[in-house]
Amino acid sequence: MRRKLLFGNWKMNKSIEEARAFAKESHELKKFADSINVEIGVAPTYLSLAAVKEENPELNVAAQNCHFEDHGAFTGEISIPMLKELHIDWVIIGHSERRTYFGETNEACNKKLHALTSNDMKVIYCVGETLDEFEKGLTKKVIAKQVEEGLKGLSVEQLKKVVIAYEPVWAIGTGKSASKEIAEDICGYCRELIKKNFGAVSEEIRILYGGSVKPENVHDYLMQANVDGALVGGASLKVDSFHQLIANIAK
Numbered sequence: 001m002r003r004k005l006l007f008g009n010w011k012m013n014k015s016i017e018e019a020r021a022f023a024k025e026s027h028e029l030k031k032f033a034d035s036i037n038v039e040i041g042v043a044p045t046y047l048s049l050a051a052v053k054e055e056n057p058e059l060n061v062a063a064q065n066c067h068f069e070d071h072g073a074f075t076g077e078i079s080i081p082m083l084k085e086l087h088i089d090w091v092i093i094g095h096s097e098r099r100t101y102f103g104e105t106n107e108a109c110n111k112k113l114h115a116l117t118s119n120d121m122k123v124i125y126c127v128g129e130t131l132d133e134f135e136k137g138l139t140k141k142v143i144a145k146q147v148e149e150g151l152k153g154l155s156v157e158q159l160k161k162v163v164i165a166y167e168p169v170w171a172i173g174t175g176k177s178a179s180k181e182i183a184e185d186i187c188g189y190c191r192e193l194i195k196k197n198f199g200a201v202s203e204e205i206r207i208l209y210g211g212s213v214k215p216e217n218v219h220d221y222l223m224q225a226n227v228d229g230a231l232v233g234g235a236s237l238k239v240d241s242f243h244q245l246i247a248n249i250a251k
């Protein structure tokens with residue numbers, strides 16, 4: 001049985017003090033989530049990682065990106081050993097905003113996935129089609145390329161450290177969420193691709209939906225057989241809203 005996972009992606013939001021304040025309140029959130037067997041986590045900016053982990057060492061805390069090299073001349077980047085120093089063991093890779101605004105490719109994601117999973121880090125690997133691709137009926141073609149190129153060459157043991165997040169780009173931050181049927185169809189397709197490439201381990205891999213998930217729709221998504229949780233942007237920023245997301249899963 002795959003445990004449901006609810007992860008908040010804070011993007012470029014919250015000062016260090018605001019992130020710390022959320023983390024102080026996250027003890028109650030985590031207790032509540034544990035009580036209904038839901039796993040939770042948040043991805044603050046790099047600057048707030050230490051504060052959030054310090055306030056709640058039990059909370060899953062993810063970086064929103066990292067480099068695949070350990071050190072070197074990569075201005076503006078941070079590395080896996082630096083994250084480990086802060087006791088951070090989750091990283092989001094390939095978010096559509098990284099792909100769109102910072103030119104992140106499947107090949108770069110693949111290098112990061114290799115580096116992270118061979119260093120015992122957990123990864124949320126994001127895939128998703130643009131509106132244009134969706135309208136042209138190219139969703140599955142795009143997803144297959146992102147999944148297969150991103151996960152290429154990983155061992156089954158490495159793959160076990162990966163969570164996939166299907167996030168249609170047209171649904172992120174737009175308020176326009178995909179239907180639960182689309183979410184189930186594409187999350188199920190991701191599982192088929194993993195089965196084809198890696199075998200029976202596909203049943204263990206968690207696949208999340210992301211894109212305008214809110215307290216009002218989270219239940220519908222998470223009731224789908226192949227949707228094992230959600231990656232949430234806007235609705236994860238406030239403690240009350242995060243609490244409501246957890247509460248509505250159990251409804």
Ligand code: PEP
Pocket residue numbers: 009011167171172173174175210211212213231232233234235
């Ligand atoms: C995201 O940032 O991954 C996301 C899904 O954002 P939102 O929930 O705001 O659409």
